[in-house]
Amino acid sequence: MKFGSWSKLVVFTSLTFGVIAESSNEVGNSRLVKKNQFGLSKFNFNIKRDEHEEEEHDHDHDHEEEEHSHEHEEEHDHDHEGEEEGHTHTTFNVTGCHLHDDSLHCTDPDGIEGMISPLPTHPRENYTDCHSHGTEIYCMDGETEYLFIRESDNDINLANEEISCHMHAGVEHCTYANGTEVSSLDGNYCEKIDRDYNIPLRIGLLFVILVTSAIGSFGPLILRSLFKISANNVIIIIIKQFGTGVILSTVFIHLLTHSFLLFSSSCLTNLNYEPTSASIAMAGLFIAFVIEFIAFKIISSRIEKLNNRSTASTQNDEHEHGSIEKTNIDHNSSEEEIFANNEPSRSSYDKLSVILLEAGIVFHSILIGITLVVAADTYFITLFIVIVFHQFFEGLALGSRIIILNTSVWTKMLMAFIFAITTPIGMAIGVGTLNIFNGNDPSTIIALGVLQSASAGILLWTGLVEFLYRDWFFNLKNASWFSTACAMLSLVLGLFCMSLLGNWA
Structure with missing residues (x-):
């Protein structure tokens, strides 16, 4: 047989097997060894089937390799991938x-x-x-x-995710879109973040804070003036104990907590002493104690001198010597006995206590005003509502102590007015510094933290010693059970209300 005949026979046989493979849908059973221009369309069909089978085979091979790699990953065998990446x-x-x-x-x-x-x-x-x-x-x-x-x-x-920020306790907390908190290691977290602030809104709400603070501080004065009630009236007792609860909660829930947050900021890279906040608060408490102790010694010495003069004058008066009672006070008399026998001196001491209370509140209120204004617009309204209640409660706490002072009405009004304008002053400072204020600047954090901690120490002394101790162990010791129960409920209510606000500010 000639070579041409053999070629035709081979081509015919191949085409026959191709048609059979196509009709039976069998995969990968035909392989063509030689090509010829005659019947090219059938050869192309088989070539395409072969390529498809090879792709499926490669896919299965890749899948096996992926499973094999996954098994190696579970067995912690990372040598092969490390070599590919050059590690x-x-x-x-x-x-x-x-x-x-x-x-x-x-x-x-x-x-x-x-x-x-x-x-x-x-x-x-x-x-x-x-x-x-x-x-x-x-x-x-x-x-x-x-x-x-x-x-x-x-x-x-x-780095490229959207950042949302809000102010809390003077500290700017920023989070990425996935909820991860931004830290100082991100590079620019401690730098100033430029924002567009609604300044007209802040200026308008400044006057709302002013009115609210004034209602709180002037309210007890107006109440007592209108109804002519005494300092021992159950209404005054309720207001005073509510104010005591507010002061104590302000110390622990707001001031101390906020100062701890400030001094724990990751932007303070050189601060290695963790109890910085507590130590400054302790210093503030000690300063308040020293001031009041010196005042107590001075007042006690003045009482003793006045008492000695009165005794000497009585001894020289033969007509009144036998009828006058002994008014000199023993050196071992308690503080309450000393002040009970000399009302002017006690009034001076009470006035000093209220001045210390107001000093601690004033520092805190200025910081509150600044913190409110520099908050981002998305958080501003929420913080504003919280601070409105905050200022009203603190105003009541201060006003309930001002009304019991034995001083002129103008002095009482001046003390109430000073509190009323402190937070608006802080807000005005914040508005004026919006373009340069950076709550995460280390110097700003330290300044805010020191003021918060020092205020906490001062208010802790006045709240615990001057108000809680003196009220309950002296002023209320002879009160009725009804007045005592009302005072206790009011104290707890003050603690609760101010602590509740700590959830937002």
């Missing part, structure tokens, strides 16, 4: 691990802080055999492996 399998340790809220923070050898995830049941100070797998880092705790997430790695992913 060497080196290990290191993370140290200085400490709990912060519900997360465990550690530091790698480069000084970069990160978080161990998930939170171990029994956290350790150090984790060993940490190694990289692609962009992730794993650390060992015995046979258990944890993920070490460096904050600098998060910054790369979060």
Whole structure:
């Protein structure tokens, strides 16, 4: 048989098998060895089927490789991927691990802080055999492996996300769209954030705060003046004890908590003394104690001198010597006995106590005004509503103490007026500094923190010693059970109301 005949026979046979393979839908059963221009369309069909089969085979092969890689990942065998990315399998340790809220923070050898995830049941100070797998880092705790997430790695992913911020206690808290809090390690967190503020709204609400503060501070004065009620009336007792609760809650829920937040800011990189806030508050308490103790000694000495003069004058008066009662006071008499026998001196002491109270409140109120104005517009209205109640309660607390002073009406009105204008003054300062104010600047944080802590110490002394102790162990010791019960309920109500506001401000 000639070569041409053999060629035709081969072509005919191939075409026959191709048609049979097409009709039976069998995959991968025909292979063509030679090509010929004759019957090219049938050859193309078979070539396309072969390519499709090869793609399916490659896909299955890739799937097997992916499953194999996943199994290696579960077995923590990262050598192959490390070689592809040019990494060497080196290990290191993370140290200085400490709990912060519900997360465990550690530091790698480069000084970069990160978080161990998930939170171990029994956290350790150090984790060993940490190694990289692609962009992730794993650390060992015995046979258990944890993920070490460096904050600098998060910054790369979060840098382009939208940031929303709000002011709390003078501290600007910013979060990304996914809820992650922005930290100072993000690079620009401690820098000033430029915003568009609704200044007319802030100026208008300044007068609302002024009126509200005035109602709180002048209210007890007007109430007593209109109804001619005594200082021992149950209504006055209720207002006073409510004010005492407000003052104590202001110390613990607002001032101390806010100062701790300020001094724990990550922007204060050089502050290593953690109890800074508590130590400044303690100093404020000590200063208040020293001032009142010196005043007490001066007043006691004045009483004794006046008493001695009165005794000497009585002894020289033969007509009244036998009928006059002994008015000199023993040196061992209690504070209450001393002041009970000399009303003018006691009034001076009470006035000093109220002045200290107002000093602590005034510092705090100025900071509140600044904090309110510099808050972002999205948070401003909420904070404004909270501060309206805050100022009204504090005004009542101060006004309830002003009305019992044995001084002129003009002095009482002046003290109430000073409180009423302090927060608006703070708001005016905030409006004037909106373009330059940076709540996360280290110097600003320190200034705000010191004032908050010092105010907390002063108010703690006056709230606990001058108001709570003196009222309950002296002024209310002879009160009826009804008055005592009303006073206790009012005290608790003051604590509760002011503490509730701490949820928003």
